[in-house]
Amino acid sequence: MLRTRAVLCQSFRRFRTFSCAAVEVKNEPILQFLEGSSERAALQKALNELKGKTEEIPCVVGDEQIWTKDIRYQLSPFNHSHKVAKFCYADKDVLNKAIIASVSARREWDLKPVQDRAQILFKAADLISGPHRAELLAKTMIGQGKTVVQAEIDAAAELIDFFRFNAKHAIELEHQQPLSGDGSTNTMLYRGLEGFVAAISPFNFTAIGGNLAGTPALMGNVVLWKPSDTAMSASYAVYKILREAGLPPNVIQFVPADGPVFGDTITASEHLAGINFTGSVPTFKQLWKQVAENLDRYRNFPRVAGECGGKNFHFVHQSADVGSVVMGTIRSAFEYGGQKCSACSRMYVPGALWPRIRQELLAVHRQIRLGNPVEDFSTFFSAVIDNKSFSRIKKWLDYAKSSPNLTILAGGQCDDRQGYFVEPTIIETKDPQDIIMKEEIFGPVLTVYVYAEEDYRNVLQLVDSTSPYSLTGAVFALDKSVLAEAGKVLRNAAGNFYINDKSTGSVVAQQPFGGSRASGTNDKPGGPHYVLRWTSPQVVKETHVPLTEWKYPYMG
Numbered sequence: 001m002l003r004t005r006a007v008l009c010q011s012f013r014r015f016r017t018f019s020c021a022a023v024e025v026k027n028e029p030i031l032q033f034l035e036g037s038s039e040r041a042a043l044q045k046a047l048n049e050l051k052g053k054t055e056e057i058p059c060v061v062g063d064e065q066i067w068t069k070d071i072r073y074q075l076s077p078f079n080h081s082h083k084v085a086k087f088c089y090a091d092k093d094v095l096n097k098a099i100i101a102s103v104s105a106r107r108e109w110d111l112k113p114v115q116d117r118a119q120i121l122f123k124a125a126d127l128i129s130g131p132h133r134a135e136l137l138a139k140t141m142i143g144q145g146k147t148v149v150q151a152e153i154d155a156a157a158e159l160i161d162f163f164r165f166n167a168k169h170a171i172e173l174e175h176q177q178p179l180s181g182d183g184s185t186n187t188m189l190y191r192g193l194e195g196f197v198a199a200i201s202p203f204n205f206t207a208i209g210g211n212l213a214g215t216p217a218l219m220g221n222v223v224l225w226k227p228s229d230t231a232m233s234a235s236y237a238v239y240k241i242l243r244e245a246g247l248p249p250n251v252i253q254f255v256p257a258d259g260p261v262f263g264d265t266i267t268a269s270e271h272l273a274g275i276n277f278t279g280s281v282p283t284f285k286q287l288w289k290q291v292a293e294n295l296d297r298y299r300n301f302p303r304v305a306g307e308c309g310g311k312n313f314h315f316v317h318q319s320a321d322v323g324s325v326v327m328g329t330i331r332s333a334f335e336y337g338g339q340k341c342s343a344c345s346r347m348y349v350p351g352a353l354w355p356r357i358r359q360e361l362l363a364v365h366r367q368i369r370l371g372n373p374v375e376d377f378s379t380f381f382s383a384v385i386d387n388k389s390f391s392r393i394k395k396w397l398d399y400a401k402s403s404p405n406l407t408i409l410a411g412g413q414c415d416d417r418q419g420y421f422v423e424p425t426i427i428e429t430k431d432p433q434d435i436i437m438k439e440e441i442f443g444p445v446l447t448v449y450v451y452a453e454e455d456y457r458n459v460l461q462l463v464d465s466t467s468p469y470s471l472t473g474a475v476f477a478l479d480k481s482v483l484a485e486a487g488k489v490l491r492n493a494a495g496n497f498y499i500n501d502k503s504t505g506s507v508v509a510q511q512p513f514g515g516s517r518a519s520g521t522n523d524k525p526g527g528p529h530y531v532l533r534w535t536s537p538q539v540v541k542e543t544h545v546p547l548t549e550w551k552y553p554y555m556g
Contacts, residue, residue: 023167023168023171023172025164025165025167025168025509027157027161027507027508027509027510028125028129028156028157028160028161028164029157030149030152030153030156030157031152031156033148033149033152033377039133039134042133042134043134043137043138043148045134046134046135046137046138047138047141047142047374049138050084050138050139050142051374052082054073054083054084054085054086055084055085055086055233055236056085056086056087057085057086057087057232057233057236057256058087058088059088059090059094059098059254059255059256060239060253060254060255061094061097061098061101061250061253061255062101062249062250062253063249066088066090066094067088068088068089068090068091068094069088070088070089070091070258071086071087071088072086072087072088072089072229072256073085073086073087074087074143074229074230074231074232074233075230075386076142076143076145076419077144077145077230077382077383077384077385077386077419077420078145078371078372078373078374078382078383078418078419078420078421079372079418079419080387080416080418080419080420081418082142084139084142084143084232084233085143085232085233085236087229087232087236087256088256089256089257089258089261090255090256090257090261090262091257091261092261092264092265094255095224095255095257095261095262095265095266096265096269098224098253098255099196099224099265099266099269099271101250101253102196102222102223102224102250102251102253102271103195103196103222103271104250105222105248105249105250105251106192106194106195106196106221106222109192109217109220109221109222109248109251110191110192110220110221111220112220114170114171114173114174114190114218114219114220115171117170117217117218117219117220118167118168118170118171118218119167119246120218120242120245120246120247121163121164121166121167121214121218121245122163122164122167123245123246124163124214124241124242124244124245124247125159125160125163125164125167127241127244127245128155128156128159128160128163128241129156129160132237132241133156135237136155136156136159136206136234136237136238136241137151137152137155137156139155139233139234139237140154140155140206140231140234141373141374142233142374143230143231143232143233143234144203144204144206144230144231144234144385145336145337145373145382145383145384145385145419146336146373146382147336147373147377147379147380147381147382148373148377150335150336150381151206154205154206154207155206155207155234158205158207158507158508159206159207159210159211159238161507161508161509161526162207162210162211162214162215162508162525162526163210163214165508165509165526166211166214166215166218166530166531167218169528169530169531170218170219170531172528173190173531173532173535174190176188178539183543183544183545184541184542184543184544184545185541185542185544186539186540186541186542187539187540187542188537188538188539188540189537189538189539189540190219190220190532190535190537191220191535191536191537191538192216192219192220192221192222192534192535192536193216193221193273193274193300193303193534193535193536194273194299194300194536195270195271195272195273195274195298195299195300195302196221196222196223196224196266196269196271196272196273197216197221197222197223197224197273197274197275197276197303197534198223198224198226198262198266198272198274198275198276199212199213199216199223199224199225199226199276199277200212200226200262200275200276200277200278200279200283200287201213201225201226201227201228201231201235201278202228202231202278202279203228203229203230203231203339203385204231204336204339204340204341204385205278206231206234206235206238208278208525209225209227209228209231209234209235209238210238210242211525212225212276212277212278213225213239213252213276214242214252215276215525215530215531215534216274216276216534217242217247217251217252218531218534219531219534219535220535221273221274221534222250222251222252222253223251223252223253224253224255224266225239225252225253225254225255226255226256226257226259226262227254227256229256230385230386232256235254236254239252239254259283263283263286263287263290264290267287267290267291267293267294268294268297270297270298270299271299272291272294272298272302273300273302273303274302274303274304274305274534275287275291275302275303275304275305275306276305276534277304277305277306277307278306278307278308278341279306279308280308280309281308281309281518284306284308284520287304287306288304288306291304300536303533303534304521305520305521305523305533306520306521307341307471307513307514307515307519307520307521307523307525308341308469308518308519308520309341309440309442309469309471309519310341310342310345310440310467310469310470310471310472310515310519311345311346311437311438311439311440311466311467311468311469311471312332312342312343312344312345312346312469312471312472312473312474312494312503313344313345313346313347313348313463313467313473313474313493313494313503314328314329314332314344314346314347314348314473314474314476314502314503315347315348315459315460315463315473315474315475315476315486315490316347316348316349316350316353316357316476316477317350317453317456317475317476317477317479317482317486318350318352318353318453318456319477319478319479319482320353320476320477320478320500321476321478321500322353322356322357322360323360324476324500324501325349325353325357325476326357326360326361326364327364328474328476328501328502329344329347329361329446329502330361330364330365330368331502331504331505332344332474332502332503332504332505333345333347333424333444333445333446334368334380334381334424334444334446335380335381335504336381337381337382337383337384337422337443337444338441338442338443338444338445338446339384339385339389339442339443340504341471341472341519342471342472342496342503342504342505342506342513343442343503343504344446344474344502344503344504345440345441345445345446345447346437346446346447346448346449346466346467347446347447347448347449348432348448348449348451348459348462348463349448349449349450349451350450350451350452350453350456351450351451351452351453352453354448354450358409358448361409361410361426362409362410362426365410365411365424365426366410368380368381368424370382370421370423370424372419381424381444382419382421383419383420383421383422384420384421384422384443384444385420386420387416387420389420389442389443390414390416390420390422392441392442392443393414393422393441393442393443393444393445394414394422396436396441396443396445397412397413397414397422397425397445399436400412400425400427400436400445403434403436405429405430405431405434406427406428406429406430406434406436406447407427407428407429408425408426408427409426409427409428409448410424410425410426411423411424411425411426411444412425422443422444422445423444424444424446425444425445425446426446426448427445427446427447427448428447428448428449428450429447429448429449431449432449432451432459432462432466433466434447437449437466437467438466438467438468439467440469456482457485457489460485460486460489460490461489463489463490463493464489464490464492464493468517468518469515469517469518469519470492470493470494470495470515470516470517470518470519471494471495471496471514471515471519471520472494472495472496472497472498472503472504472506472515473490473493473494473496473497473498473503474497474498474499474500474501474502474503475487475490475497475498475499475500476500477499477500478500483499487499492516492517494515495513495514495515495516495519495522495524496511496513496514496515506526507526508525508526509526509527510526511526512524512525512526512527512530513525513526
């Protein structure tokens with residue numbers, strides 16, 4: 001063991017000559033897809049090639065493609081007669097097979113130099129930026145109902161940024177070393193976790209799936225990736241890109257599965273080392289409880305990281321720029337049908353500004369195009385993801401129509417005959433404590449509370465205390481003293497806090513993302529510290545001067 005440590009330390013000291021400056025990474029430029037552009041032509045070609053087709057997607061354990069009898073289909077949200085993908089659920093036997101295969105591959109993968117693991121993510125980012133960009137965007141648009149720009153900022157730019165910046169952070173982490181004293185050398189080895197990591201990804205961001213599975217793997221972990229049923233096609237494309245980039249078999253197992261079956265199986269395994277999750281609060285709580293109930297069977301305390309959504313706010317002060325408020329709120333509340341964890345869902349507006357803000361919101365609302373994002377690139381947003389989502393949002397709209405506290409100012413209709421379409425809806429509430437201001441809707445529904453401007457301090461307290469979530473929020477004000485005051489009152493109300501900007505649109509390495517309270521564990525994917533979450537560091541002290549005396553000087 002001592003010889004192994006000495007070799008590792010010697011190898012690391014050689015690595016320390018590697019220059020940090022060599023890892024130069026920038027945010028991926030967002031393409032515009034203008035008429036006549038090469039990227040638009042490539043995307044339209046990819047969309048045409050997928051039109052009406054059903055992709056077959058197996059479970060993949062190592063290099064083995066496995067089909068079970070539990071067959072499922074991913075439907076296109078805006079045309080649910082189109083079966084985008086045929087896939088199957090892994091049963092417990094397949095999942096346990098994946099666990100065993102993963103754990104068997106862990107040691108060799110963990111000992112692989114971090115520079116080599118990082119190169120796989122750099123290569124995957126290059127593949128997405130270049131030859132696979134159009135394919136991945138097309139699969140995200142058709143399968144998840146995203147418009148051109150929403151697919152571009154997600155499946156291309158954000159995923160590329162996750163891969164490149166996390167690879168950069170992993171390499172640079174190796175340079176963060178403890179002090180060495182006279183006669184000894186201290187080295188920090190950043191090991192992967194002992195066991196496997198379960199990655200459970202959502203439908204709404206292709207990039208999140210790639211990050212939840214890819215970043216733990218980058219840090220020397222083996223991963224079981226359970227993608228969302230409604231993002232299967234794009235998720236499988238990301239998995240294949242990682243393999244094409246050089247990811248060995250058994251490092252990431254691609255295992256679609258029923259949620260409870262997956263949760264029961266991974267939490268029952270003694271090898272569970274971590275859960276990397278994005279999804280609903282009830283599901284995350286259930287996983288956490290199962291981990292606690294099975295704690296005695298694990299070799300280590302599993303890392304449990306999760307992001308669970310929000311009830312995000314726009315607070316408007318009377319000194320705010322009205323145009324910025326209106327445009328920012330329209331984008332935040334309605335882009336991608338409000339199906340972003342960060343989407344603005346509740347808004348607080350002073351009475352003096354409300355007539356103008358209301359007029360301008362309604363004017364823009366009349367211009368919003370809702371439809372098929374593949375056939376019509378001028379569509380602002382499309383259908384919500386599936387029937388469950390549609391039904392949940394419809395209940396909120398029915399509630400708004402029946403409540404004496406609520407008035408629907410625009411929208412409020414929905415139609416699922418061809419796709420799961422919900423109109424962008426603006427509601428005014430008389431009661432700031434109405435349930436619609438507290439619970440996450442995850443759809444294109446914005447509720448506004450109009451307050452007396454002299455009461456803004458109490459309203460700030462209201463913003464902080466109304467919802468159990470703490471993900472994103474924005475304050476619109478030109479008065480610097482108000483901004484300072486709001487920053488103090490709302491210090492714990494949002495993990496990502498915006499001043500005179502909308503509550504959505506965080507960029508990797510610029511605004512690392514995440515929140516606390518019911519919104520999750522706030523591990524900040526997209527930041528330099530996220531990679532450390534998936535390591536189990538070991539400190540090695542190598543002494544060069546032998547110890548020759550057991551007594552201390554004072555004993556003489």
